[in-house]
Amino acid sequence: MNSIRQRATHVADYLARVQPDLLLLQELKCEETAFPAGFAELGYQAAVVGQKAYNGVAALGRVKFDVVHRKLPGLAEDDAQARYIEVAIGDLTVIGIYLPNGNSGGDAGYDYKLAWMEALRARVAELLDQDRDLVVTGDFNVAPEDVDYAKGALAPNDALVRPATRAAYRSLLWLGLTDALRAITPTGPVYTFWDYQAGARQRNSGLRIDHALLSPRVAERLVSCVPDSAERDRVQPSDHVPVLLEIG
DNA sequence: ATGACTGAGCATCTCAGA
Numbered sequence: 001m002n003s004i005r006q007r008a009t010h011v012a013d014y015l016a017r018v019q020p021d022l023l024l025l026q027e028l029k030c031e032e033t034a035f036p037a038g039f040a041e042l043g044y045q046a047a048v049v050g051q052k053a054y055n056g057v058a059a060l061g062r063v064k065f066d067v068v069h070r071k072l073p074g075l076a077e078d079d080a081q082a083r084y085i086e087v088a089i090g091d092l093t094v095i096g097i098y099l100p101n102g103n104s105g106g107d108a109g110y111d112y113k114l115a116w117m118e119a120l121r122a123r124v125a126e127l128l129d130q131d132r133d134l135v136v137t138g139d140f141n142v143a144p145e146d147v148d149y150a151k152g153a154l155a156p157n158d159a160l161v162r163p164a165t166r167a168a169y170r171s172l173l174w175l176g177l178t179d180a181l182r183a184i185t186p187t188g189p190v191y192t193f194w195d196y197q198a199g200a201r202q203r204n205s206g207l208r209i210d211h212a213l214l215s216p217r218v219a220e221r222l223v224s225c226v227p228d229s230a231e232r233d234r235v236q237p238s239d240h241v242p243v244l245l246e247i248g
Numbered sequence: 249a250t251g252a253c254t255g256a257g258c259a260t261c262t263c264a265g266a
Contacts, residue, residue, distance in 0.1 A: 195266065
């Protein structure tokens with residue numbers, strides 16, 4: 001979801017209703033000091049990586065977790081974009097990402113997206129080499145296949161579907177990760193995002209760009225993975241909906 | 249073919265989002 005300060009009650013309602021063990025948030029659009037404090041009284045510990053105006057990620061857990069990284073290893077030392085949080089729940093590593101969109105900033109903006117994806121691939125490879133159990137989830141800003149966006153919802157050369165974007169995404173998957181939503185629903189459109197413009201929700205002109213990728217042992221425990229599309233029809237909704245992942 | 253919504257910020261416009 002975008003803009004946590006606008007939608008703190010949406011999140012609180014979701015936590016109370018669904019009671020996830022862990023909730024990963026993206027596109028907070030606020031600094032850490034401005035992150036809403038009220039989730040603690042619902043029993044959730046918060047870890048926030050924020051910045052002014054843009055980006056921002058967080059983890060909310062009712063299970064105890066430790067923060068392992070607040071920046072994606074492998075990026076430039078002075079990279080200040082708040083897009084990555086890596087936490088550990090015992091033997092399980094969970095990475096929450098807000099992957100760069102890549103449509104702004106010209107060639108440099110798109111190159112940054114590809115560099116970010118390569119750094120993510122390298123970090124995931126490192127964790128798999130260590131035999132860690134792993135979930136990588138969040139807003140990937142990648143529609144992996146043509147079925148993953150409605151006709152006309154994106155230009156053919158959009159940074160979310162450009163061949164180099166999809167190749168980078170496949171190189172991540174091919175480390176041995178399972179796309180949890182596609183393991184549950186192998187074919188057909190399943191969207192996680194509908195634009196605010198031009199009646200996109202009413203026309204079901206959506207995208208599948210929010211993913212949950214599982215390492216092999218975690219994939220064996222997969223029970224369900226489904227976007228909560230009803231959240232898109234709330235008052236003042238985010239343009240993204242939550243993706244609920246259940247592992248046994 | 250065109251236009252279109254939302255939030256944040258040194259703000260009545262620009263930038264970014266996707």
